[in-house]
Amino acid sequence: MPRPARLLAAGLLPLLACGGLAPAAIAQMPGPSAPGSGAPAAKGPAPRPAAPATPDPAFEAARAAFEARPEAERRAVQDALVWAGSYNSVVTGAFGRRTYEAISAWQVKEGGKPGGAAATGILDDPARAALLAAGEAARRAARFTAAPDPATGLVIGVPERLLSRRSRIAGGTRWQSTDGRVTLDTKAYAPGETDLDALFAQSAATTPERKVTYSLKRPDFTVVTGETPSGKFYIRHAAGPAGVRGFTLSYDKASSREMDRLVIAVANSFVPFPGEAPMPPPPRPAATVPDPIAPAAGPATVTGLVAGPRRIVAVLPGSCPAPRVAGEPARVLRRDESSGLALLDGATPPGPSPVLAPAPATPGEATIVLAAGVDGPTVTTGEVAAAGLIAPLQPGAVGAPVLDRSGRLLGLVARLPAQPRLVAGVLPPLTHPLVGLAALKAFLGPEASTAPAGGTPPLTVGTIAGRFAGAVVGVRCGG
Template sequence: MPRPARLLAAGLLPLLACGPLAPAAVAQTPGPGAPAAKAPAPRPAGPATPDPAFEAARAAFEARPEAERRAVQDALVWAGSYNSVVTGAFGRRTYEAIGAWQAKAGGPATGILDEPARAALLAAGEAARRAARFTVAPDPATGLVIGVPERLLSKRSRIAGGTRWQSPDGRITLDTKAYAPGETDLDALFAQSAAATPERKVTYSLKRPDFTVVTGETAGGKFYIRHAAGPAGLRGFTLSYDKASRDMDRLVIAIANSFLPFPGEAPAAPPRPVATGAEPAAPATRPTAGPPTGQPTAPATGTGLVVAPRRIVAVLPGSCAGPRVAGEPARVLRRDDASGLALLDGATPPGASPALAPAPAAPGEAAIVLAAGADGPTVTTGEVAAAGLLAPLQPGAAGAPVLDRSGRLLGLVARLPAQPRLVAGVLPPLTHPLVGLAALKTLLGPDAPATPARDTPPLTAGAIAGRFAGAVVGVRCGG
């Protein structure tokens, strides 16, 4: 695959085809054509009756010390059954991963590991880790800690500001990078990482005040970019690999889980848009910046947009009773049952609200989505499509504002699947319907934000998020 100049200019490595991993390293992965392992049935969406099997599995798992719980999750990663963050917290993903591993081993998928099964799982995970010669160690060039599959990435060299590990044929590359304080900022790195070109498609992007994550693909490859900010500056890594290698998705998860940008400092919270249960989902093989400091926070039912003092517009299901905004009770002033739009009276934070766009967006136009996440607002890039918005959105983004590249409001996300599924560890972009400008203007009436009299210049995704993140609040139904 050629090395396009635009990819190099964007700070990415060439994404070239790579060979398979050593057989011992993938012994736990089903071969092509193998029947899919049957995991425990997914939990129904909404406030369902507690699942006795799930609750029994949770009790058994949580009876173990935290170090043992984390070891089980790590072994599940190496066994190819778990594609989330290793935290030691039990949730639906851990439950299904244990069941999937049990099914592959030929036993009943109970989600509960007895002592022999637990020992077998840990042994299988350790065997896969050793086969890959996965070594977690400080990188002297940057100061960060990261895990490297040294059997696969056996070539090591210094690069400007960091270290490069490559496969012998140079087709899989892991780069670390450190920036001194003031050398650059997260906004600039995020804009660079999330830039799309005809040869380069961004499949997931997330920006928080102290870290960014961007994943994407080219014609033949995938890339994963992670940056974190701290008192010592910025640190991160970029991994590029062939999209045909299913085994690399598992290694990306292991590398991401090992990443610690500032060892010795208080760890930053990991990117954790939550799906179901009490553990973080893994959009785009999302990494952790270190052990979490507390239990993950349950996600909001949806996202509300502050349009004026004590005025929030949201998309609510018809069954929504007792809405709460940012944890406080809110009152429904007006609603439109056809679109699900509702105007709420509730406590609102200070901050700027986006103006309405002068016209609906055309298909193919870039868009930014600001949603209420478990740890604060998240920003995701997408593209306007004929049927709505094409973007990798997480639960909690229903009602999230969709903005154009000038930060003007194009509409709200209408609804989302209750439990989106990952494909090869990556949350795929899906087309989500939008509530458009006409419906917003009709519902809001005099409360509708004004439309600017003239065009405004385009902004970076980071600048838009920084300007309007304060106008995004979590909305929950039923207290």
């Protein structure tokens, strides 16, 4: 079915059975991403976006010291921190809050030993050598080896001490622990055999026995993590000129203490297409759904929801001079200071917009979030909680519409944390406040359209995303 090239919607993947646990599939990305959800209308004013944090001199000093080292050494330090159990993010060589805190945590742990350094976040030469030696010792103890998988062509690291059983499976390789409680499967699909949309939809499917805690769909990779009553799973797939390649790692919760660290190491070792350039974006087809207006260069400050021709409702920061949509100035028609809502007059794409749900969502209800991004709308799934929206949302998702599984609007994301933390290179699900139905109805007035009461059949994530992709636009502040 044709779809806009910029639409990052969900698709379907046959899940791999993993070592006696519930089916699981896992994806790790070369950077973060997300499930979304909605929540009941909140009482009182919605929280305003947080002010920028004051620069931290200790952090900046640690950054300068870290970035003065060669890239290979920076990566080696981060990898050693993973094996030391202090770092749970992507090994990139770039310095951030997670690296700073990981180094500090390792220094605290080593501080009780003779010659231990203070927790400054800065490694001197002896401390760096000690950290690298500790990481290498832990890697060797796990017999962790990153090597090409002949069955798929991808490169992946395998803790062979734990996963000692190896066998061929259809399209890939399986490594398994002797008790069958930990399983790593690789899989390769030839060009045209399947695509990321198809793999993502089934990877992100939820059941009463299977909860997805994080999901992300980007043009060239997908990530899904989750839990079953007895286990955890982590899924990663990547697309390239040679097709789609990925891996699934699942393990019993009883082994979480060791496996949560090994998952990060395996994910960081994953190279889907060694020596190949990444796959270019697919050509734009003749779309059967409205193509969203491309956002201006750079990430959107917030997400705006089209409420009608040249009408966009957004949650703007306290100071948003000269808002722009699709690179053009947008005029503020009215604002509500208590909720942060603003109605803009700006360029809007054609196509339908979601109508308000007849009633607030109930805790535990599954939801979908559509947010504006550099490459077009991103789609995440999640669930409602009493305190708001549980979802791992990316920057730019402020103001993103939260929809129920019938495509009806439950609210808008009110704000995001100023400094979100990554776990294994992805944003974990967090609770985000919402601008709820009551505030939206009061603000939009006669421009608000509400769905009739009564049950409506649920739709697939891909159907909802395709229907309303053109209803979200990036809104930038200050040009």
